Amino acid sequence: MMNPTDVLGVSPDASDEEIRAAYLRKVRECSPDRAPEQFERVRDAYEMLRDPRRRRRQRLFAADPISPLAVLFAGGTRPRRFVGPGPWLEVLKSK
């Protein structure tokens, strides 16, 4: 399971109000009929964070010694650089 604070986009020390506000915002973004899988992830994350005991446990055991170092230290997706229009136009020109 993804880190619930990442799913809701809140800091690990977020207050109850911040967590609830983030949850409501995420639910608006991915409603159950539009993105059911994403909604489930958001709901599970909220369920975990709203319970102080589960949140405490999640925070204590969040350390991940298994994931690849490249993922831990560079995020899951590749960086995307803004390189200006030049290289894009070269592809358009190259017919």
Added chain:
Amino acid sequence: MLSPETEAGVRQLISRGEHRAALDRAKEIHKAVRTPASETLLVDTYVERIQALMGRGLMVEAKALVELVRQRHPSSRRRLDELARPAGAGPRSLNELLRPLADPALSTDERVTLERIVRRDVWDLSALAACEALPVTHALRTAAAALHRSFVAVTSGPVTDEELELPEVSRRSPLACWKLLVRAIAYFHRGDRESCERALDAIDAESAPARLVTALRSMLDDDTATPLQPGRSGAAGAPGLSASSPAAAALRTAVTRKPALVRELEALDRAFASRSRSGIVKLIRSVVEECRRESPGRLEALKQHISVRCAVANLDAARVVAAMGGPSRHDAAFNRLLARAFEETHDPEHLVIACSIWDEFRRAAAQEGWFAENSPESAVISLHIAGLLERIPEPALRELQQSARRGAALRGRNISFLFPDELYQRTCLLDPHPEAFSRWMAWAARQRGGQAARVAKAWHKIRHEDVEPILHLMDDAEARRAFGTAIGWLAKLDRIDSLRPDVQRRRFRLLAGAVIDRARRKKLAHAMKEIDRLAALPEAQQGDRPAVVAALRALVNAGWDDADATASCCADVDRLLQDRAAAAMLLSVVATAAKQRALGQLEGVEHLSSAERASLPRALARVGVLAGELRLSLKLPRPWLAEAARRFPASRASLGVDELRALAECGEQTGNVDLAYAATAEGLARGGASEAGFLYLRARTLAASPDRKAVCARAAAELAREQQDMELAERALAVARGPFGSELFPLTLDQAREVLREEKAATERPGGGTREPDYGHLLPQCQCPNCRRNRGEPVNPSDEFDFEDEDDFAIDLPPGMTPRMMNELLDAAAEAARRGESFDSFASRMLDDPPPGGRRRPRRRKKRR
């Protein structure tokens, strides 16, 4: 003259895409005839060839061929100019191309043709926006200018949704696809894959922006680590454009090129995966260097991760430290990471290390201010360590605890992290939550010597309103026959939640048990008071329970030697059950439990009428259900049981599932295997949800066939699991393990169903020529030398020796005891132990005789000083 057939031949070659062959043929024809028609055919063929070259991206070759044809065939210049114009798309050619669009008298056909060329070929938006041939306010120029601004914006930095609206570009504009491309690029940079793909899908495959679709898709695929897919262009991919064209590859590299640190980290990950020790150390050095340069703030965390991985991989610590340029900081974060790494390996030795490190973490975290020493967080860690200890095999943990005690005595170290009881206790004190108590009690229940009762008391002391510990304490008191204490707990439960089904179920059993116990101890006045209390319960009015109350009254009256009252109560039992045989059996069961042998004496079965004998199975079943509810043993004379078994076939169809179950239990409990087997056969034949239960009962009747018994029990457990009946599954697995707790063999649900089918077909009890189902294929193969030899497997002479040795240590059976009897005795002993029955009680029940030396005198209770 150019014949139509000849011309058709060339055009056929063109239509098949054989441009080179068509061109050769057209040249031959034109050389031979030299007519305007042959020249037109040749120029047509050249145009097709040029377009094919351009389609393949061979622009230089196409341009050279255009020049050649222009020189050799001046009449073709106009056509070739049109062909060459978009390829250049410079301001001059654009001006020439688009000038007609400024003419209001331009025909619709010509306008459509020109717009098609713009949509398909114009890629330079800035040139289009500056096209002098069109007025400044022309829709095409304003749209191109807006698109150019947006295109520059989305490729240079983040943009807002408002910037992507582009109202200047209408849906019908030849530049409409550019709007989609601009949005796709913006979504790509935002990481919104779904929206990006939606925009790309909508781009017309014939439009100029479609040339970027394949490249963009390949960059999207980079996120899922798939290689560039040259052939894939999607619904709107530009035909003929290879995604791996130099320009596309350069774009991809420029946009998605990873930082050096990420590349180094990926290499280190690969080295850890391949366990190349020298490679790891070398890469650690470069990763640390790169991180120090690129992201110094994360260097310490990275070194900690690297140290942990190297520790788990058992790499030379000195070399790792040298490669990192110094050791990593051993703080709470490091301990937590190291503990997590060790607990992930599932190696018992590593689990012990993990427990020790978690303990270190608890202390370090408190020192570093993560949380207070006695905070709920500390409780969470203690509970976690206790959970890890439960994953270590019990003997290994005991040995470890003993050696740690010896070491700790010398070094004065706190080793409480090795003792689950202390950890649970600490957890429950710091954070008294039912979940923690429940886990503590589950652990205690698996230990020897009534530890669960101690935990239940501790639980109840802290959380008075929790039902679980009170239920446990009540059951524990009942098992010890401390009915007064048990009733006290019941009163507490009634105050908390008197409507709980598990409380209601226990209430009737407990009060009836208390009456029997008091009658046994001749405290008859107390017993009668309890009966009055029992009779007032709503639970006592259900089913045949009023007859139980009447039987208890008869018991007490018999104790008082009040013959009239006893007879009246016995008549009540008769009346309530409407069955003389059932009434007699119920009185017998109750009186035997209270050790009132006179009342419990059953007359000979031959004294029953033929109707009473015919209904004996049902009567036995009713009494069996009541005895089961009260947890009383069903001791009935053998002739009664034999008669019930004899009468069973005639009455089985009229019996309900509960009655069949009770009969199977009675038969099994009283050793009447015929009755038990026949009841399970009928129960299995009924089908439905009770099949798993009857298969479990069938297993219990098969003491003489241990293999078949184990398979039936294993199958019953699988079927019960499927029905979510975990209690039945547990009981069935206990039978499958046997008295010595053998290892369980695997059985799939399909195999369980196959066993069920076989057992349903086996309606006759084994023996007397009846064939038993053969489950040899489901059981693990016997490894004794004889069986291995029979299977044609090689037998090592030393194995044979080992097995012969084992025979020397086989248990000597007592004289007159057959192996089957021994098996049954062991099974019964195991079952009794599971029920919590004492050995004395089990022995007296089995032997049904007072121990040698006459009746034991009741022990005097020692006075407390």
